[in-house]
Amino acid sequence: MNTLELKIPPPVLALGLALLMWLTSLLFEPWPVPYGFRLGAALALVAIGQSISICGILLFRRAGTTIHPFKPDATSSLVTNGVYRFTRNPMYIGLLLTLFGWVAFLASPPALLYLAVFVLYMNRFQIGPEERALSSLFGTDYAAYQTRVRRWL
Numbered sequence: 001m002n003t004l005e006l007k008i009p010p011p012v013l014a015l016g017l018a019l020l021m022w023l024t025s026l027l028f029e030p031w032p033v034p035y036g037f038r039l040g041a042a043l044a045l046v047a048i049g050q051s052i053s054i055c056g057i058l059l060f061r062r063a064g065t066t067i068h069p070f071k072p073d074a075t076s077s078l079v080t081n082g083v084y085r086f087t088r089n090p091m092y093i094g095l096l097l098t099l100f101g102w103v104a105f106l107a108s109p110p111a112l113l114y115l116a117v118f119v120l121y122m123n124r125f126q127i128g129p130e131e132r133a134l135s136s137l138f139g140t141d142y143a144a145y146q147t148r149v150r151r152w153l
Contacts, residue, residue: 045101053094
């Protein structure tokens with residue numbers, strides 16, 4: 001199973017799951033939610049999610065460290081300020097909220113299952129390997145950070 005570790009860029013995974021959500025929504029009756037409410041909820045969730053992701057990216061850029069999802073061992077500094085005070089993975093939370101916004105727009109109950117797929121995949125094949133690399137690079141500093149700040153929220 002290690003062959004899947006650090007192989008699919010998280011935005012590509014999210015895009016693929018969004019496509020599966022849409023295809024699934026075609027097979028089932030949507031929730032009876034007015035279009036305006038669905039659109040408003042979707043836009044709000046996407047805006048919040050993308051804002052969180054962008055904050056995480058900007059903090060990495062400011063610290064001069066990599067955002068490359070395949071090379072966590074190339075990380076040059078441990079970022080623990082800003083949005084990283086609340087979550088160790090703001091970029092992934094941003095993608096999750098964006099997917100949740102897509103579910104809200106589709107109003108498709110079965111599409112919610114893909115949110116769990118995203119979290120499970122990310123925990124096992126992306127975040128786990130990243131945490132091993134960061135532990136190797138930053139030792140006790142990263143261990144202390146892990147005890148202070150949750151993986152997701």
